[in-house]
Amino acid sequence: MAKQDRAIRTRRTILQAAAKVFEERGYQAATIAEILSTAGVTKGALYFHFGSKEHLAQGVLNEQDQQLVVPDRERKLQQLADVVLLHAYRLQSDPMVRAGVRLSMDQHAEGLDRSGPFVRWSGVCRELLDKAQAQDELLPHIVPSVTADVVVSTFAGVQYMSQVVSDYRDLRPRTSELLRHLFPGIGVPSVVALLELSESRGKKVYEEILRLQDRQPAAAVS
Amino acid sequence: MAKQDRAIRTRRTILQAAAKVFEERGYQAATIAEILSTAGVTKGALYFHFGSKEHLAQGVLNEQDQQLVVPDRERKLQQLADVVLLHAYRLQSDPMVRAGVRLSMDQHAEGLDRSGPFVRWSGVCRELLDKAQAQDELLPHIVPSVTADVVVSTFAGVQYMSQVVSDYRDLRPRTSELLRHLFPGIGVPSVVALLELSESRGKKVYEEILRLQDRQPAAAVS
Numbered sequence: 001m002a003k004q005d006r007a008i009r010t011r012r013t014i015l016q017a018a019a020k021v022f023e024e025r026g027y028q029a030a031t032i033a034e035i036l037s038t039a040g041v042t043k044g045a046l047y048f049h050f051g052s053k054e055h056l057a058q059g060v061l062n063e064q065d066q067q068l069v070v071p072d073r074e075r076k077l078q079q080l081a082d083v084v085l086l087h088a089y090r091l092q093s094d095p096m097v098r099a100g101v102r103l104s105m106d107q108h109a110e111g112l113d114r115s116g117p118f119v120r121w122s123g124v125c126r127e128l129l130d131k132a133q134a135q136d137e138l139l140p141h142i143v144p145s146v147t148a149d150v151v152v153s154t155f156a157g158v159q160y161m162s163q164v165v166s167d168y169r170d171l172r173p174r175t176s177e178l179l180r181h182l183f184p185g186i187g188v189p190s191v192v193a194l195l196e197l198s199e200s201r202g203k204k205v206y207e208e209i210l211r212l213q214d215r216q217p218a219a220a221v222s
Numbered sequence: 223m224a225k226q227d228r229a230i231r232t233r234r235t236i237l238q239a240a241a242k243v244f245e246e247r248g249y250q251a252a253t254i255a256e257i258l259s260t261a262g263v264t265k266g267a268l269y270f271h272f273g274s275k276e277h278l279a280q281g282v283l284n285e286q287d288q289q290l291v292v293p294d295r296e297r298k299l300q301q302l303a304d305v306v307l308l309h310a311y312r313l314q315s316d317p318m319v320r321a322g323v324r325l326s327m328d329q330h331a332e333g334l335d336r337s338g339p340f341v342r343w344s345g346v347c348r349e350l351l352d353k354a355q356a357q358d359e360l361l362p363h364i365v366p367s368v369t370a371d372v373v374v375s376t377f378a379g380v381q382y383m384s385q386v387v388s389d390y391r392d393l394r395p396r397t398s399e400l401l402r403h404l405f406p407g408i409g410v411p412s413v414v415a416l417l418e419l420s421e422s423r424g425k426k427v428y429e430e431i432l433r434l435q436d437r438q439p440a441a442a443v444s
Binding site for chain 2: 026028029105114115118119146147149150152153154155156157158159160161162164165174177178180181182183184185186
C-alpha cells in the first residue's frame, strides 16, 4: 500500500472513531483521549491529521457534504428532490453521515460553528432552484434564495423529529411527505405532477450513483 | 398574599431559574444546586414543587404548551397559521418558551423524554386539520395526522435554523415563509388565497388574546 493510501485510511479511521465518540458523548464531553483509544492510532498520527477537537468535529461535519453527486436530471426540481431523498437514505444507513448531522444539531457544542452545513446545503439547493427557475419550473413569485432556506430548514426539522420519535426509522416516509407537501408551493403544477418523490427513491438514486461510478475510470471518482 | 398565591409565585421563580440554567448549561451539566442559588429559594421549597432535575425540566418543557389560546377562526387553516405564528412570536419574546424549546432539542438530555412536545403539538395541529377537513378547506388527498406531523417537524426545523444562524432574530420572516410554502400543498386554493400569513401576524394575535383576557372575569383566565 502506498504511503498516501495509508494516510487516507488512517484519516478515515480517526474520523470514524471521532464520529462514534461525538455521537455518544456530545461535543462538549468528548475527549481526544477517548477518540485516540477508539481509533487505536498514535497521538502523533491523530495530530498529523487533526490539530484539535474542533478540527476533528469539523472533519466529521464535512463528511455529510462529501455527497455522492446526483446525476443531472432534465427537471431540476427532480434533481433537488433526489438530493434530499438521497441524504435521507444515507442518514439512515451511514453512521458517519448521522454523526455529522447530530453534531450540527448539538446546541452545547461551544466554539463549534454549526451554521456551516446549513449554509452549504442552502447553497446546493439555491443553485438547483436557480436552474429550475431558468427552465420555468418554479411558480412566478418564488425567490430561490428564500425557498432554498425553507427546503434546508424543513428537512432539518423532519430529520430531528424522526430522530426523536423513532431514531430515524421513519425518516424516509417523513422525507417523502415533506416534499409532497412542499413542492406544490414551489413548482408549477405540470412539473410537480411528474416528480418522483416516493420513499424508495433515495435508495434507487444511491444505487444508480454507485453503478455510474463503477463504469468510470478511477481517476474520475472523487 | 394568600398562601396559594405565594406557592404559585415560588413555583414560577423556580421554573424561571431552571429555564435559565438549562439554557446556559444544557440538561446534562445543569445542577439543582445552581438552580437553587439562581432562584434564591430554600432546598425545601424547591423539592416541595419539583422532586428531581427531570421534574424541573418537564416543568420547563410544559410551559411552552401553556399556550395562550388562539380564538376560534372561521377558517381553520387560519387558526392553524395563527397558532404557529403566535408561537414564533412568543419564542422570540419569552425566555421561558425559548428554554423549553431548546430543552426539547437537547440531544444529550439523557433520561428526558423529548418526544412530548412533538406529540402534543402534533395533536393540536391534527385537531385543527380535522376541523379544516370537515369544512372542505383541505386538498382531497390530505391525511390530517400525516400533515400535522409535517407542520410540526418543519416548524421545528425553521426554529432550529433560525437559532443557529441568527439566534432567533429572523424567526418571524422564516416562519411566515414556511407557511407560504407549505399551505398551497395542504389547502384548497380559494382558502389559501385568503389566509393572513405575514410576519407581523403573531404579535397581532398575541395582543388580541391579551385584550380578550382583560375583558373576562379573572376566574376565566387560566
